[in-house]
Amino acid sequence: MFCVDALDVAAELALPAYFFFASAASDFAIFLNMPYLYPGLPSFKDMGDTLVHSPGMRSVRAVDMPLSVQDKELDMTKTRMYQFKRIAEGRGVLVNSFDWLEPTALKALADGVCVPGRPTPRLKEIAHGLESSGHRFLWVVRSPPADPADVFQPRSEPDLDALLPEGFMERTRDRGMVLKMWAPQAEVLRHAATGAFVTHCGWNSTLEAVTAGVPMICYPMYAEQALNKVFMVEEMKIAVPLEGYEKRMVKAEEIEAKVRLAMETEEGRKLRETLATARKMASDAVGDGGSSEVAFAEFLRDLEKSSMENGGCNN
Structure with missing residues (x-):
């Protein structure tokens, strides 16, 4: 999910680019919107318990945002914003979840509201x-x-x-x-x-x-x-x-x-x-005919379709 520069390689080779997002769909829905949301806010580190509002999602306290984006002036945060913004350029994103567990996030993603203009203890x-x-x-x-x-x-x-x-x-x-x-x-x-x-x-x-x-x-x-x-x-x-x-x-x-x-x-x-x-x-969800099986079959069909669109062939 951080290897967004692979998009350029995929485009040069006329290959479809999909991302694997290794965390929750709820996180993904918020991250997709962050490059558009964050420029109008102070750094999260200065907002404390103030709620951050993302389209279609539950509001989240600034203090609960990842450490890697707490200070908007740091290079690490700017890199994350670049990555989150470019993920939306991919043909699709694979997330390990299921409908019952994260209905709000999956609806926000399906409705296209996340991206403007795009469907150690003690x-x-x-x-x-x-x-x-x-x-x-x-x-x-x-x-x-x-x-x-x-x-x-x-x-x-x-x-x-x-x-x-x-x-x-x-x-x-x-x-x-x-x-x-x-x-x-x-x-x-x-x-x-x-x-x-x-x-x-x-x-x-x-x-x-x-x-x-x-x-x-x-x-x-x-x-x-x-x-x-x-x-x-x-x-x-x-x-x-x-x-x-x-x-x-x-x-x-x-x-x-x-x-x-x-x-x-x-x-x-x-x-x-x-x-x-x-x-x-x-x-x-993972059983025969379950939502995960259906979603993955849809991904495979889309992969085959994109291959045919780009003149590829299957062995």
């Missing part, structure tokens, strides 16, 4: 919160990045004794498991014992939880994760947020409260009911 707080909740848990811990501005850099194996509260592993050994760096997340989410999922709101993780029918507790970290949180909590109704994530100041009491909410309360029961429906709708 680990010890998490530990205290999990311990106080009284619930069983599986927790994957990674080392914090040496450079907080580069979340994608390789990381060494974490020193759990240094990162976690003294005695935590011993006190929770009968009801908790801490793994270093990685776990088979999709398999864990599908397990019958999994009752809730504390997630950074990456879109792949969100879809894995939806297809497993597991309620989510949102702790966004970077990129578009806070934006995903907005739609997961306020529109899809499949998650609850951890207060204080904006300043990386989520307290142990807040983590305990949201774990208990998801596991013990009426609100948690309603979340599970919604996720049970979402799980069925996701299964239907």
